[in-house]
Amino acid sequence: MGMSNGLKNGYSPEYMGMKTDKNHNWKELHNYEESRAHVSIVTVFLTYLSYIILCLLGYASEWLAKFGLLRNGLNVDPRFGENYVPLYFNNWESIFARHIYRRGREYCSRPICSVPGAMCTLKDRYTPDNGWNFQFTGTQTKCVNFGSYNYLGFAENRGPCCDSAKGAIRKEGLTLGSATRELGSGRAVEELESLVAEYLGLEDAIVFGMGFATNSLNLPALVGKGSLIISDQWNHSSLILGARLSGAAIHVFQHNNMASLEKVIRDAIVQGQPRTKRPWKKILIVVEGIYSMEGTIVNLPSIIRLKNKYKAYLYLDEAHSIGAIGPRGRGITDYFGIDPREVDIMMGTFTKSFGSAGGYIAGKRSIIDHLRVRSHASTYACSMSPPVAQQVIAAMSIIMGKDGTHEGIKRIRALAENSRYLRRNLMRMGFIIFGHDDSPIIPLLLFQPAKIPWFARCMTEYNVAVVAVGFPATPVVESRARFCVSAGHTKEMLDQVLSAIAEVGDRLLIKYAKNQVRSKLDCDPDYDCE
Numbered sequence: 452m453g454m455s456n457g458l459k460n461g462y463s464p465e466y467m468g469m470k471t472d473k474n475h476n477w478k479e480l481h482n483y484e485e486s487r488a489h490v491s492i493v494t495v496f497l498t499y500l501s502y503i504i505l506c507l508l509g510y511a512s513e514w515l516a517k518f519g520l521l522r523n524g525l526n527v528d529p530r531f532g533e534n535y536v537p538l539y540f541n542n543w544e545s546i547f548a549r550h551i552y553r554r555g556r557e558y559c560s561r562p563i564c565s566v567p568g569a570m571c572t573l574k575d576r577y578t579p580d581n582g583w584n585f586q587f588t589g590t591q592t593k594c595v596n597f598g599s600y601n602y603l604g605f606a607e608n609r610g611p612c613c614d615s616a617k618g619a620i621r622k623e624g625l626t627l628g629s630a631t632r633e634l635g636s637g638r639a640v641e642e643l644e645s646l647v648a649e650y651l652g653l654e655d656a657i658v659f660g661m662g663f664a665t666n667s668l669n670l671p672a673l674v675g676k677g678s679l680i681i682s683d684q685w686n687h688s689s690l691i692l693g694a695r696l697s698g699a700a701i702h703v704f705q706h707n708n709m710a711s712l713e714k715v716i717r718d719a720i721v722q723g724q725p726r727t728k729r730p731w732k733k734i735l736i737v738v739e740g741i742y743s744m745e746g747t748i749v750n751l752p753s754i755i756r757l758k759n760k761y762k763a764y765l766y767l768d769e770a771h772s773i774g775a776i777g778p779r780g781r782g783i784t785d786y787f788g789i790d791p792r793e794v795d796i797m798m799g800t801f802t803k804s805f806g807s808a809g810g811y812i813a814g815k816r817s818i819i820d821h822l823r824v825r826s827h828a829s830t831y832a833c834s835m836s837p838p839v840a841q842q843v844i845a846a847m848s849i850i851m852g853k854d855g856t857h858e859g860i861k862r863i864r865a866l867a868e869n870s871r872y873l874r875r876n877l878m879r880m881g882f883i884i885f886g887h888d889d890s891p892i893i894p895l896l897l898f899q900p901a902k903i904p905w906f907a908r909c910m911t912e913y914n915v916a917v918v919a920v921g922f923p924a925t926p927v928v929e930s931r932a933r934f935c936v937s938a939g940h941t942k943e944m945l946d947q948v949l950s951a952i953a954e955v956g957d958r959l960l961i962k963y964a965k966n967q968v969r970s971k972l973d974c975d976p977d978y979d980c981e
Contacts, residue, residue: 485707485747488883488964490898498898498928502551505900506543509550547922553582555904558911558919564591566608567599569939571916594916595944597934602775602891603862604939605846606806611854612845619841627834632823635834643840647811650847651781652791655820656813659828660835662770662800663689665810668828670737670766671697672821673796677724677732681715681763683707683749685742690768694737700725706745709753712736716761734763740772740783744925744933746886746894748776751783755793764795774804775891780850780863786889804850807842809835865938866891869945873936876949881962885931893934895952895961897921902959903930909958913951 552559557578565572575588605612619639629635640658647656659665670693674680678699682690685706694701702719705711716734723729736758738749751767758765769782777785782799784791791797796818800810812822823829850859870891878884883896897906900921907919910932921930934948956962 485885485887487885490883490896490963494898494963495928498900498930501900502922502927505551506546509546512550513546551900555900555907556582557585558904558907561916563916567596567601567606568604569596569937569941569944570594571596571599573911573916592911592914594911594914595940595948596916597936597948598916598918599937600771600803600935601806601937601939602804602866602935603780603806603846603850603859604937605804605842605849611849612806612842615845616838616842619838623837625838626836629834630831631829631834637834637837637840639837639840639844640835643835643844644811646844646847648813650851651797651813653797653813653815655816656811657819657822657826657829658801658809658811658835658840660809660832660839661828662802662808662810664828664832665798665800665812666690666768667693667696668832669798669812669822669826670694672825672827673697673766673818674699674733674735677729679719679731679734680737681712681719681734682737683739683742685745686737686739687743687768687770690737690739699735700731706742707747707750709750709757712754713757716757716763720761734761735766736763737766738768740767740769741775741890741892743771743892744894744920744931746884746890746892746933748772748786748887748890749783751787751789751794755789765793766796767794767798769797769799770810771803771892773799774846774850774863775866776889778863780804780859801839801843805843805846807846808839809843862938866936869938869940870936872942873934873945873949876945877952878964880949880953880956881964882952882956883964891936893936894931895934896963897930897932897959897961898928898963900930902961905959906932906955906961909955910951913947913955915948915951 557576562574562576563571564574571594573592573594575590575592576585577588578585599606607613623637623639627635627637627640631640644656644658647658648654659669666687666689670680670690674697676698678697680694680697680699680701682694682701682703683706684703702715704715716736719731719734724731736754738751738754740749740751741747742749749767754765757763767783772786773782774780776782779785781791782797783789784794784797795814797813798810799813801807802809812819848854849856850863852859867889870893871888874884874886874888874890874893877893877895885894885896886892897903897919903919903921907917910917917932917934919930919932925931
């Protein structure tokens with residue numbers, strides 16, 4: 452479908468990295484170069500030093516409290532006086548939780564009281580006891596939302612998806628009240644499984660009520676003792692848990708590094724199983740489409756070449772990529788123009804691009820039939836709720852154009868435009884940004900532990916809701932703010948956020964790549980780099 456009069460949200464097509472073919476249809480230009488500027492050794496040293504000082508102060512506080520010399524309440528859980536067993540023990544993790552994480556917890560897990568759309572409403576709160584407990588103030592703050600995974604804007608309380616979910620409630624109720632293999636296979640669930648298979652271009656699919664369990668409870672049904680899982684070092688915790696539960700051996704390769712992956716595969720094949728040295732029963736490569744903390748896109752073409760070369764299987768987690776990238780929103784295979792049948796097992800969730808809940812696994816019919824019988828998530832868990840399934844059906848139908856409109860394609864393109872626009876302008880400002888241009892997840896590096904809560908606090912003052920994360924969700928020296936872009940964001944919203952980030956960046960001194968970036972990128976004529 453062509454877009455002859457430019458693109459949505461006020462961008463020029465050429466600036467957004469697009470070109471026209473002979474029919475004047477806009478096509479995306481894939482720029483797979485990853486953004487990963489290097490920070491100075493001084494910043495790394497100061498970050499480590501900050502954590503060391505905070506930990507030493509924590510140990511000192513614990514020691515003083517042990518002898519009754521410190522009773523200011525900073526290091527004591529108030530629940531101890533109610534005969535609770537201590538929640539934390541005297542090790543490094545507990546020191547970190549009590550004396551570092553707790554001090555910035557005010558800006559973690561913040562409650563919202565609205566739809567998680569392009570705008571959201573934060574429920575204001577404060578802590579009277581230094582982060583142990585919180586109390587609501589009775590006020591609210593309306594913010595531009597960059598903390599939700601609502602990539603295509605389908606998580607809404609009005610419109611065709613909402614109306615479709617309401618209809619499912621009236622027709623089938625809120626729950627099927629049973630596992631799929633008992634009486635839990637309803638009309639909406641079966642329709643969704645057929646639609647997912649059609650959407651992905653695969654033989655069959657199975658859906659589950661929880662995205663995390665889709666990984667953690669299905670990997671054990673695919674591999675076991677005597678098998679080998681080769682996992683990317685930054686894979687999601689659901690994949691890590693599933694791999695551990697499977698009983699298979701686990702080898703890890705460096706993130707998105709094909710040389711490291713090939714070395715791990717070759718060494719594993721040469722050495723065989725531990726002790727017996729027998730060949731592995733099967734080798735399963737496990738990767739994600741888009742990595743939620745890194746904003747990177749998997750190098751799928753190279754991984755497929757390696758898995759075919761060494762006769763391994765490939766498990767692709769598309770939780771953050773399905774619906775979000777590719778000219779038709781079909782995920783990583785669509786993005787690279789690869790036949791989806793090249794991927795043995797395709798997994799994804801409905802919690803991001805589709806504004807719902809649950810997950811799916813798709814592939815050959817023989818694999819799906821095996822999971823219907825052997826998967827704990829299918830055998831023991833309650834089946835997906837009818838309105839939840841209907842929400843996905845409605846959103847997926849819009850993306851596929853089954854509603855007779857081009858709304859789905861418009862949202863996919865708007866998301867791509869917004870992602871590139873925000874990422875490129877943040878880089879021009881001098882921030883260190885990780886990931887690829889087309890990823891809707893944009894990590895902005897903060898480094899210093901004190902800057903994690905301060906960045907979130909300052910952005911809230913500018914009415915911008917953003918997630919700031921640090922260790923253990925990230926490496927110790929790579930604390931970051933993570934911006935999740937949505938198709939619902941307008942250019943005015945993005946410009947408001949860019950202006951706020953520029954001011955906060957100057958206040959907190961976090962433009963670590965200022966000199967590196969300006970020599971590499973030309974300024975957008977519509978944006979003042981100064």
